[in-house]
Amino acid sequence: MMMISEAMNEQMNAQIGHEFGASLQYVNIAAYFDDAGLPTLRDHFFRQADEEREHAMKFVRYVLDAGGALRIPSIPAPRHQFATAEEAVSLALEWENTVTKQINDLLGRAASERDYVAHDFLEWFAREQLEEVSSMDTLLKMVRRTGESGLMLVESAIASGRALSVSGPGESHS
Numbered sequence: 187m188m189m190i191s192e193a194m195n196e197q198m199n200a201q202i203g204h205e206f207g208a209s210l211q212y213v214n215i216a217a218y219f220d221d222a223g224l225p226t227l228r229d230h231f232f233r234q235a236d237e238e239r240e241h242a243m244k245f246v247r248y249v250l251d252a253g254g255a256l257r258i259p260s261i262p263a264p265r266h267q268f269a270t271a272e273e274a275v276s277l278a279l280e281w282e283n284t285v286t287k288q289i290n291d292l293l294g295r296a297a298s299e300r301d302y303v304a305h306d307f308l309e310w311f312a313r314e315q316l317e318e319v320s321s322m323d324t325l326l327k328m329v330r331r332t333g334e335s336g337l338m339l340v341e342s343a344i345a346s347g348r349a350l351s352v353s354g355p356g357e358s359h360s
């Protein structure tokens with residue numbers, strides 16, 4: 187029994203590709219920070235990569251629960267070279283902005299199909315995007331403020347847990 191339209195199924199399969207793509211991109215950004223001798227930023231992006239994988243898996247389970255067909259698209263190779271930390275974090279923020287638009291498009295489809303179950307499922311992602319865009323934007327501002335030579339300050343701010351709402355108090359982030 188299908189509880190999902192073909193179009194919604196297709197768009198969710200595409201989103202699974204975007205979420206896995208974000209995960210791979212964040213692994214590569216983590217590698218950049220590892221190479222730069224910034225292990226806290228590295229671990230921060232490894233955590234983000236894990237979360238993106240969890241997002242992909244939430245969509246996988248939804249498609250299967252709704253009786254749809256899982257078709258994972260090919261994932262483009264992530265970018266692996268960055269001149270600066272600012273460039274790497276900017277790319278991450280661009281990703282988050284793009285994903286926010288994709289989630290909104292999915293919500294738009296759910297609304298127009300009057301698929302209230304999908305809409306309810308997708309609202310979690312919309313709230314998640316608010317948090318992720320906001321924390322990535324904060325990180326980019328911090329990196330710009332300290333400059334490339336001051337990134338150790340960003341490291342300690344993240345390590346102290348005061349920066350970036352991603353790991354804020356009482357947040358269960360998945």
Ligand SMILES: [Fe+2]
Binds near residue numbers: 205208237238241285
């Ligand atoms: Fe995501």
Ligand SMILES: [Fe+2]
Binds near residue numbers: 238285318
């Ligand atoms: Fe994200």
